[in-house]
Amino acid sequence: MRPFDGRRVLLVVSGGIAAYKSVILLRALRAAGAEVEVLMTSAAERFVGPVTFEALSGRPVHTDLWTNPLAHIELGRKCDLAIVAPATADLLSAMAHGRADDLASATLLAAGCPVLACPAMNVRMWENPATCRNIALLTGDGIRLVGPAHGELAEGETGIGRMAEPEEIMVEAGRVLETDSVLTGRKVVVTAGPTREAIDPVRFIGNRSSGRMGFELAASAWRRGAEVVCIHGPVSVPPPHGPRTVEVEDAVSMLNALRDELEGTSVLCMAAAVSDFQVEQPSDEKIKKDELRGGSLALELASGPDLLLETAEQRAAAGVFTLGFALETTDGVSNATAKLERKSMNLVALNQAGAQDAGFEVETNRITLIDPSGAVEELPLLSKREVADRLLDRIEDRLRDGD
Numbered sequence: 001m002r003p004f005d006g007r008r009v010l011l012v013v014s015g016g017i018a019a020y021k022s023v024i025l026l027r028a029l030r031a032a033g034a035e036v037e038v039l040m041t042s043a044a045e046r047f048v049g050p051v052t053f054e055a056l057s058g059r060p061v062h063t064d065l066w067t068n069p070l071a072h073i074e075l076g077r078k079c080d081l082a083i084v085a086p087a088t089a090d091l092l093s094a095m096a097h098g099r100a101d102d103l104a105s106a107t108l109l110a111a112g113c114p115v116l117a118c119p120a121m122n123v124r125m126w127e128n129p130a131t132c133r134n135i136a137l138l139t140g141d142g143i144r145l146v147g148p149a150h151g152e153l154a155e156g157e158t159g160i161g162r163m164a165e166p167e168e169i170m171v172e173a174g175r176v177l178e179t180d181s182v183l184t185g186r187k188v189v190v191t192a193g194p195t196r197e198a199i200d201p202v203r204f205i206g207n208r209s210s211g212r213m214g215f216e217l218a219a220s221a222w223r224r225g226a227e228v229v230c231i232h233g234p235v236s237v238p239p240p241h242g243p244r245t246v247e248v249e250d251a252v253s254m255l256n257a258l259r260d261e262l263e264g265t266s267v268l269c270m271a272a273a274v275s276d277f278q279v280e281q282p283s284d285e286k287i288k289k290d291e292l293r294g295g296s297l298a299l300e301l302a303s304g305p306d307l308l309l310e311t312a313e314q315r316a317a318a319g320v321f322t323l324g325f326a327l328e329t330t331d332g333v334s335n336a337t338a339k340l341e342r343k344s345m346n347l348v349a350l351n352q353a354g355a356q357d358a359g360f361e362v363e364t365n366r367i368t369l370i371d372p373s374g375a376v377e378e379l380p381l382l383s384k385r386e387v388a389d390r391l392l393d394r395i396e397d398r399l400r401d402g403d
């Protein structure tokens, strides 16, 4: 699986209770196609036996500096990435100060590859000024950190100090290993989810968008090494790890957030289901039942801003490649093509409203892609993650062609 296939990863496990999560991380790395060498500190061996790592990596585990006096040089030289998980306060201190008195610290000192450290410790150890100094030194030296997260800690305390979850570490490892994507280092803005237009302080007009499609696009761009900003409306699914998120409520606030972000943007993915209407005069106070005179209440609606139309000039000036969506019930391809032109998109993803297993509130989607040359590509029914990957693959092809 790109970008792990055939890549060599050194997994350095130091002595913390989170060492059991590194077993899961090792499985994920292997399943993604990476070749993994595992190195354990003697403290790590007190938490998980080397046999477990040996069986899952299919290789002997390295534990001692003197078994092969050159191992610390060879291991670091052979690898594309070193992951330190868990990274204890002690090992981080050794790394920050260039110590080399055991196999882990010596190998990391000799390693020429990028290093991803996943700290795990008690919250007071993490917040201690000595650890803060070490972390500042390490990040200054180019060591990348994943976590630690906030949550329940081993001793029944709660705070920052939990090792990041293997899934999150995989994403960050993928970002470091990614070398083929034209999106690496570029800014990608994604809009996701519905907008809510207020009727009164407690009621709103909304829609069924879950935000999943946009979040998968943001996650896919993040995995490719892009700098991702995800502007989203009110949703109940969690936003992806990594991308910066900007939460908005209505179409006008989404438009303002989008305008603020367009500077320096290479790609915009407009996956949000932006409301086309807004209430002409939202009430400042809760509308009481008594106001439904004769059993009905008329709401005057006005059209809201169309974000793609409103930003067309700014996008053209900044050279933003724009992917839009089109939700259609009839004449899908011709309506979507008309939208692509009218709204200055570079690519449009057509969703047929009412199609089974596709669209709002489900995990899968069926998309037809149309580009300005009139080329039409029908994608099969796929998970939204797979759809997002395909869409970004097409965007990358177009960017490579100079769009």
Ligand code: CTP
Pocket (backbone or CB within 6 Å): 251, 270, 271, 272, 273, 274, 275, 276, 304, 305, 306, 307, 308, 309, 323, 324, 325, 326, 327, 328, 339, 343
């Ligand atoms: N969009 C937008 N601003 C809006 C409504 C939609 O920028 N107020 C964007 C959507 O994010 C999507 C594209 O425009 O990428 C098309 O959205 P869609 O709802 O299919 O079309 P509409 O423009 O709303 O047209 P219609 O309702 O007539 O089909």
